[in-house]
Amino acid sequence: MASVPVYCLCRLPYDVTRFMIECDGCQDWFHGSCVGVEEEAAAEIDLYHCPQCAVLRGPSVMKRRRAAPKGAAGDADVGRPIRTGSAQFVRELRGRTFPSADEVLLKPSGAQLMVEDLEEPP
Template identity: 95%
Template sequence: MASVPVYCLCRLPYDVTRFMIECDGCQDWFHGSCVGVEEEAAAEIDLYHCPQCAVLRGPSVMKRRRAPPKPAPGDADAGRPVRTGSAQFV
């Protein structure tokens, strides 16, 4: 009889109804609920390290957020909407 592969800290087989995240260190899969990662927050993770790999490789790395563009020096209208019919708009 073939054995079913198990994953995560809980050592359970894959369950399509539960969110899972792959560790970029050991390539094992973990249930988000078992390692404290919410599905919505996972999109912001650049490199995920499971609890065991975090000891060896350091913590997970989050994606860098881009800052909004800075206005040009002396631009008095910076941050204000462009009015229709103005020289900027045309």
């Protein structure tokens, strides 16, 4: 029986409902809630180091903020991530166009498939 890969400090399998962040040091994945990183704040991180890598490589590195041009009457939220499910998120999503599945999905013929393609990795 194939084992399910586990991640994070909690050593649980992947859960699509929980935000995860990849460590730029060890390339392991961590639940934001387990390492104290909120999903909204993750967009401001340039290099993320998990607790173990932070000891070896130093703390995570935040992105540099660019100063707004003088005299610009810009929105304070420009460039900030939009919370999933918010009214602004839905408006922006509805305003976008997406390619049809026929343009994105690969549709191999039966002759192109091998038994190895259908088996789970060891």
